[in-house]
Amino acid sequence: MMKRAENIIVGISIGDLNGIGSEVVLKTFEDSRMLELCTPVIFANVKIMSFIKKNLDSTIILHGIDKLDQILPGKINIFNLWKEGVDLNLGTNDEKIGEYAIKSFTASTKALKDGLIDVLVTAPINKYNIQSEEFKFPGHTDYLNQELDGNALMMMVQGNLRVGLLTDHVPLNKVSSYLTEALITKKIETIKKSLIQDFSINKPKIAVLGLNPHCGDGGVIGNEDDSILKPTIEKIFNKGTLVFGPFAADGFFGSGQYEKYDAIIATYHDQGLIPFKTLSFGNGVNYTAGLNKIRTSPDHGTAYDIAGKGQADYNSFKEAVYLAIDIYRSRIQHSEISENPLKAKEK
Template sequence: MIKKAENIIVGISIGDLNGIGSEVILKTFEDSRMLELCTPVIFANVKSLSFVKKTFESTSMLQGIDRLNQIVLGKINVLNVWQESVEVKFGVNDEKIGKYAIKSFVAATKALKEGLIDVLVTAPINKYNIQSEDFKFPGHTDYLDQELEGNALMMMVQDNLRVGLLTDHIPLNEVASHLTEELIIKKIETVKHSLIRDFSVNKPKIAVLGLNPHCGDGGVIGKEDDEIIKPALKKLFDKGTLVFGPFAADGFFGSNQFEKYDAIVATYHDQGLIPFKTLSFGKGVNYTAGLDKIRTSPDHGTAYDIAGKGIADYNSFKEAVYLAIDIYNSRNQYAEISQKPLKTKEKQI
């Protein structure tokens, strides 16, 4: 059964309260039309959010709740994940604040896993101050990959520009050792399935960027492109996946080749994210593809340098909400179509 728009429950983890996350969340939902698209549930504390609201003179009306069965549709719900007062100091890297960011995120992930919210949008965290004995993950994606079914893949999205990553948050000097034929095939199959199910692309065309300059120039500048990437792509292509490459990364975006494909797969983090963020003009979204649940986030960090000044751009966060809803609807349509038997023409006698 397809939910009505305003009944789609968008869970939101608060992120680092000393950063710009709470500001962009409140700015996003100051537009009452957003509440016609979904019902937000912010995992935090209503007192903490009220402080932020007062700081920015936000007009958003907050509905404090203590349990998820108290959600009020069409309102900005704030689930009290903690009860104690939290001192917010904008722009300060604080381990205590990091712990509250993880409390919010873990609670929101649990709700997503149990189906109590429909999608999850995560505000930015500080990867340094979230580390503890209980949480030893480099970021959101790795924790979600552990907690949810599927194979997590980082995909950056802005309209029809979609950039997936073979490797994400690992040191540059470890990228080559992580690239295997098995990994490449698994990640590209994840991208293909996501394009079909999440973005309604029937026959996706996927481009893959090479690891080395000029894809190794025949082995002169590295052999990984010829010995690992090309054989993996051939296996996929021979089985019917429309995958092309590897392409030399330096000219791929500048020559507008990316416009010919439904997704581009980069071999490492900066190879994909630098051109993506240059082209997305502050409206990019980080989507965790490959999981049984939906999670998006803005494509920026905590931005301590401008936190508390009221000047943060909220467009990326708003786009993250839009994309989460779009993917939720796309998955429902995909499931509905998949369950319907194909009609066959009656034989003529």
């Protein structure tokens, strides 16, 4: 249950320790003003974080804790999730490091679930070295969907640009088989609810991109747009949701048409993420909408090629922290208005 809008506790899963995750985390909190906005708790080990800090010539002070009831505001808290030493080989793919990434992620997810942290920001993982008998998920989102109530939807956010996905980590040759009226309806309702409670947009306008080139050109280049997307969108629109489309994806972003909508829903991963990452200039955030808890992450991967060199740009991670805080506050406000509609009228 949400309890406050101040001193928000931001849990951080450390991700792949051989990548740039720990670097962007530490760089984000080198700015002491961040500690006025939130209290970070990094799920890792103070010894390994001190090693990484030394490698970066960072001067920040880390506060090690062994229990989550020892969290101190105004400090960069490191929850000692393990005691043993960890051998790092920065910039390399290591299954053992993948085990620590998942240990950090699952522990921080449990803390989020139990209300011991308020929001979760996840540093990048390697989707290959995290696989094991205990963890058989393609990434963060699928595990969160299992552990937290709701219907997870991958949404990329940068300012007023919000791009959600009908299908996310699905092979391209299987996308059309996933597009059903039930899925489209569920995803549109999820993104509408998120825009209202997470972004304080009372009557959101949503655009849906077509699957095929030119939305199928009347069936010449595929019939999914006319037979599935269009009638489903019309049905949802007639029930009061301001959803429009399908729109031909090729010119939608280049023409600036996206600026007319509060969110755009792409039918598959690259259709949405390529234009998003082109427009967001490294400041984008991956937000898991549709859950009862808040999780964000930067929009980049482990970047092994620059790991340990001090070259990583931390803006995306910092924006992920900001967005998690903003959404947490928006949900508090939305909850208060829902409980007392007169407050909305007074405003």
